[in-house]
Amino acid sequence: NAGVTQTPKFRVLKTGQSMTLLCAQDMNHEYMYWYRQDPGMGLRLIHYSVGEGTTAKGEVPDGYNVSRLKKQNFLLGLESAAPSQTSVYFCASSPRGQGYAEAFFGQGTRLTVV
Amino acid sequence: SQKIEQNSEALNIQEGKTATLTCNYTNYSPAYLQWYRQDPGRGPVFLLLIRENEKEKRKERLKVTFDTTLKQSLFHITASQPADSATYLCALDPDNYGQNFVFGPGTRLSVLP
Numbered sequence: 001n002a003g004v005t006q007t008p009k010f011r012v013l014k015t016g017q018s019m020t021l022l023c024a025q026d027m028n029h030e031y032m033y034w035y036r037q038d039p040g041m042g043l044r045l046i047h048y049s050v051g052e053g054t055t056a057k058g059e060v061p062d063g064y065n066v067s068r069l070k071k072q073n074f075l076l077g078l079e080s081a082a083p084s085q086t087s088v089y090f091c092a093s094s095p096r097g098q099g100y101a102e103a104f105f106g107q108g109t110r111l112t113v114v
Numbered sequence: 115s116q117k118i119e120q121n122s123e124a125l126n127i128q129e130g131k132t133a134t135l136t137c138n139y140t141n142y143s144p145a146y147l148q149w150y151r152q153d154p155g156r157g158p159v160f161l162l163l164i165r166e167n168e169k170e171k172r173k174e175r176l177k178v179t180f181d182t183t184l185k186q187s188l189f190h191i192t193a194s195q196p197a198d199s200a201t202y203l204c205a206l207d208p209d210n211y212g213q214n215f216v217f218g219p220g221t222r223l224s225v226l227p
Contacts, residue, residue: 004157031213033214035217040123040219041219042118042203042217042218042219042220043158043203043205043217044217045214045215045216048213048214050213056213058214059216090157090158092157096212097207097211097212097213097214100146100212101163102148102160102163103148103158103160103215104160105157105158105159106157107155107156107157108155108156108157
Protein backbone atom coordinates (compact mmCIF):
# COMPACT_ATOMS: atom_id res chain seq x y z
CA ASN A 1 0.00 0.00 0.00
CA ALA A 2 1.98 2.98 -1.30
CA GLY A 3 -0.37 5.81 -0.20
CA VAL A 4 0.36 8.98 -2.17
CA THR A 5 3.19 8.85 -4.70
CA GLN A 6 4.60 11.86 -6.52
CA THR A 7 6.67 11.74 -9.69
CA PRO A 8 9.33 13.05 -10.15
CA LYS A 9 11.05 13.77 -6.83
CA PHE A 10 13.42 16.40 -8.25
CA ARG A 11 13.44 18.42 -11.44
CA VAL A 12 15.36 21.37 -12.87
CA LEU A 13 13.62 23.34 -15.61
CA LYS A 14 14.70 26.22 -17.77
CA THR A 15 12.49 29.29 -17.87
CA GLY A 16 9.74 28.79 -20.43
CA GLN A 17 9.84 25.00 -20.40
CA SER A 18 6.78 22.97 -19.55
CA MET A 19 6.35 19.93 -17.36
CA THR A 20 3.74 17.78 -15.64
CA LEU A 21 3.90 16.55 -12.06
CA LEU A 22 2.05 13.31 -11.42
CA CYS A 23 0.31 12.39 -8.19
CA ALA A 24 -1.10 8.90 -7.71
CA GLN A 25 -3.01 7.57 -4.70
CA ASP A 26 -4.12 4.01 -4.06
CA MET A 27 -6.54 4.67 -1.18
CA ASN A 28 -9.63 5.34 -3.33
CA HIS A 29 -9.86 8.88 -1.96
CA GLU A 30 -12.31 11.34 -3.50
CA TYR A 31 -10.40 14.53 -2.70
CA MET A 32 -6.96 15.42 -4.02
CA TYR A 33 -4.88 18.57 -3.58
CA TRP A 34 -1.76 20.26 -4.92
CA TYR A 35 0.18 22.57 -2.57
CA ARG A 36 3.41 24.47 -2.91
CA GLN A 37 5.67 25.14 0.07
CA ASP A 38 8.08 28.04 0.22
CA PRO A 39 10.33 29.06 3.13
CA GLY A 40 8.45 31.05 5.76
CA MET A 41 5.15 30.86 3.87
CA GLY A 42 3.75 27.49 4.80
CA LEU A 43 1.76 25.36 2.41
CA ARG A 44 -0.37 27.20 -0.14
CA LEU A 45 -3.12 25.49 -2.08
CA ILE A 46 -2.75 25.62 -5.85
CA HIS A 47 -5.69 23.53 -7.10
CA TYR A 48 -7.84 20.78 -5.72
CA SER A 49 -10.36 18.20 -6.88
CA VAL A 50 -13.42 16.86 -5.09
CA GLY A 51 -13.81 13.90 -7.41
CA GLU A 52 -12.94 12.39 -10.77
CA GLY A 53 -13.39 14.90 -13.57
CA THR A 54 -13.59 17.93 -11.25
CA THR A 55 -11.04 20.62 -10.45
CA ALA A 56 -11.15 23.89 -8.54
CA LYS A 57 -8.78 26.80 -7.96
CA GLY A 58 -7.04 27.28 -4.66
CA GLU A 59 -5.15 30.22 -3.26
CA VAL A 60 -2.34 30.47 -5.87
CA PRO A 61 -3.58 28.92 -9.15
CA ASP A 62 -1.95 31.27 -11.67
CA GLY A 63 0.58 29.62 -13.97
CA TYR A 64 -0.68 26.10 -13.21
CA ASN A 65 -3.25 23.77 -14.71
CA VAL A 66 -4.58 20.47 -13.39
CA SER A 67 -6.50 17.47 -14.56
CA ARG A 68 -8.24 14.57 -12.78
CA LEU A 69 -9.18 12.18 -15.55
CA LYS A 70 -8.90 9.15 -13.28
CA LYS A 71 -9.87 9.03 -9.62
CA GLN A 72 -6.45 7.87 -8.53
CA ASN A 73 -4.40 10.44 -10.46
CA PHE A 74 -4.10 14.22 -10.16
CA LEU A 75 -1.77 15.97 -12.60
CA LEU A 76 -0.25 19.41 -12.12
CA GLY A 77 1.01 21.17 -15.25
CA LEU A 78 3.30 24.13 -15.71
CA GLU A 79 2.88 25.43 -19.26
CA SER A 80 5.71 27.97 -19.21
CA ALA A 81 7.86 27.69 -16.11
CA ALA A 82 9.05 30.84 -14.34
CA PRO A 83 11.71 31.22 -11.60
CA SER A 84 8.90 32.21 -9.19
CA GLN A 85 7.62 28.64 -9.51
CA THR A 86 10.76 27.28 -7.86
CA SER A 87 9.32 25.50 -4.85
CA VAL A 88 8.56 22.17 -3.22
CA TYR A 89 5.27 20.78 -4.44
CA PHE A 90 3.15 18.44 -2.35
CA CYS A 91 0.19 16.39 -3.39
CA ALA A 92 -2.35 15.19 -0.83
CA SER A 93 -5.51 13.15 -0.79
CA SER A 94 -8.32 12.62 1.69
CA PRO A 95 -11.42 10.41 1.76
CA ARG A 96 -13.65 13.42 2.40
CA GLY A 97 -13.00 17.13 2.56
CA GLN A 98 -10.07 18.10 4.75
CA GLY A 99 -12.46 19.63 7.22
CA TYR A 100 -13.71 16.18 8.13
CA ALA A 101 -10.82 13.87 7.56
CA GLU A 102 -7.07 13.82 7.63
CA ALA A 103 -5.10 14.48 4.49
CA PHE A 104 -2.35 12.11 3.38
CA PHE A 105 0.62 13.80 1.75
CA GLY A 106 3.16 12.60 -0.77
CA GLN A 107 6.88 12.97 -0.29
CA GLY A 108 7.12 16.14 -2.37
CA THR A 109 8.68 17.25 -5.65
CA ARG A 110 11.51 19.77 -5.47
CA LEU A 111 11.35 21.94 -8.60
CA THR A 112 13.98 24.48 -9.55
CA VAL A 113 13.39 26.85 -12.47
CA VAL A 114 16.55 28.54 -13.74
CA SER B 115 -6.92 40.52 5.84
CA GLN B 116 -7.05 36.85 6.74
CA LYS B 117 -4.01 35.49 8.48
CA ILE B 118 -2.73 32.45 10.39
CA GLU B 119 0.24 32.91 12.69
CA GLN B 120 2.22 30.37 14.66
CA ASN B 121 3.94 31.68 17.75
CA SER B 122 7.49 31.52 16.64
CA GLU B 123 9.50 30.22 13.77
CA ALA B 124 11.59 28.07 16.11
CA LEU B 125 11.23 26.76 19.64
CA ASN B 126 13.91 24.98 21.69
CA ILE B 127 13.01 23.02 24.81
CA GLN B 128 14.70 20.54 27.10
CA GLU B 129 13.86 16.85 26.91
CA GLY B 130 11.13 15.87 29.36
CA LYS B 131 9.50 19.31 29.40
CA THR B 132 6.14 20.20 27.87
CA ALA B 133 6.28 21.98 24.53
CA THR B 134 3.47 24.44 23.82
CA LEU B 135 2.94 25.71 20.28
CA THR B 136 0.46 28.44 19.42
CA CYS B 137 -1.68 28.98 16.36
CA ASN B 138 -3.54 32.29 16.09
CA TYR B 139 -5.86 33.24 13.29
CA THR B 140 -7.43 36.51 12.11
CA ASN B 141 -10.62 37.03 10.12
CA TYR B 142 -11.47 33.34 9.92
CA SER B 143 -14.24 31.52 11.75
CA PRO B 144 -13.18 27.91 11.32
CA ALA B 145 -15.32 25.05 12.46
CA TYR B 146 -12.33 22.70 12.25
CA LEU B 147 -8.63 22.96 12.86
CA GLN B 148 -5.89 20.41 12.25
CA TRP B 149 -2.30 19.92 13.34
CA TYR B 150 0.37 18.25 11.23
CA ARG B 151 3.98 17.24 11.78
CA GLN B 152 6.57 17.69 9.04
CA ASP B 153 10.08 16.26 9.08
CA PRO B 154 12.81 17.71 6.82
CA GLY B 155 12.43 16.55 3.23
CA ARG B 156 9.10 14.83 3.93
CA GLY B 157 5.44 15.60 3.47
CA PRO B 158 3.28 16.64 6.45
CA VAL B 159 1.74 13.90 8.57
CA PHE B 160 -1.66 14.38 10.21
CA LEU B 161 -1.73 14.44 14.00
CA LEU B 162 -5.06 15.72 15.30
CA LEU B 163 -8.30 17.33 14.16
CA ILE B 164 -10.38 19.39 16.58
CA ARG B 165 -13.85 20.79 16.01
CA GLU B 166 -15.16 24.08 17.38
CA ASN B 167 -17.41 22.32 19.86
CA GLU B 168 -14.46 20.30 21.21
CA LYS B 169 -12.50 22.46 23.59
CA GLU B 170 -9.75 19.90 23.98
CA LYS B 171 -8.55 16.74 22.28
CA ARG B 172 -5.85 14.28 23.33
CA LYS B 173 -3.81 11.59 21.64
CA GLU B 174 -1.13 9.88 23.69
CA ARG B 175 1.32 12.68 24.69
CA LEU B 176 -0.37 15.24 22.46
CA LYS B 177 -3.08 17.68 23.49
CA VAL B 178 -4.82 20.30 21.39
CA THR B 179 -7.14 23.06 22.56
CA PHE B 180 -9.35 25.28 20.41
CA ASP B 181 -10.62 28.62 21.73
CA THR B 182 -12.89 30.28 19.18
CA THR B 183 -13.22 33.39 21.37
CA LEU B 184 -9.49 33.97 21.49
CA LYS B 185 -9.15 32.70 17.90
CA GLN B 186 -6.38 30.43 19.04
CA SER B 187 -5.34 26.79 19.16
CA LEU B 188 -2.66 25.48 21.50
CA PHE B 189 -0.72 22.29 20.77
CA HIS B 190 1.04 20.60 23.68
CA ILE B 191 3.56 17.77 23.69
CA THR B 192 4.12 16.43 27.19
CA ALA B 193 7.29 14.60 28.27
CA SER B 194 8.96 15.74 25.06
CA GLN B 195 11.63 13.62 23.43
CA PRO B 196 14.34 14.43 20.86
CA ALA B 197 12.27 12.36 18.38
CA ASP B 198 9.55 15.02 18.67
CA SER B 199 11.85 17.50 16.93
CA ALA B 200 10.10 18.56 13.72
CA THR B 201 8.09 21.39 12.23
CA TYR B 202 4.48 21.53 13.37
CA LEU B 203 1.82 23.07 11.16
CA CYS B 204 -1.67 24.17 12.04
CA ALA B 205 -4.35 24.29 9.36
CA LEU B 206 -7.93 25.51 9.29
CA ASP B 207 -10.92 25.33 7.03
CA PRO B 208 -11.23 28.86 5.57
CA ASP B 209 -14.85 28.69 4.49
CA ASN B 210 -16.19 25.71 6.42
CA TYR B 211 -17.16 23.90 3.25
CA GLY B 212 -14.81 21.15 4.39
CA GLN B 213 -13.13 21.04 1.01
CA ASN B 214 -9.71 22.51 1.66
CA PHE B 215 -7.46 23.89 4.35
CA VAL B 216 -5.23 26.90 4.83
CA PHE B 217 -1.92 26.22 6.59
CA GLY B 218 0.08 28.32 8.99
CA PRO B 219 3.82 28.88 8.41
CA GLY B 220 4.81 26.29 11.01
CA THR B 221 6.92 26.21 14.16
CA ARG B 222 10.21 24.31 14.11
CA LEU B 223 10.52 22.49 17.44
CA SER B 224 13.87 21.24 18.69
CA VAL B 225 13.92 19.03 21.78
CA LEU B 226 17.37 19.08 23.29
CA PRO B 227 18.70 16.00 25.15
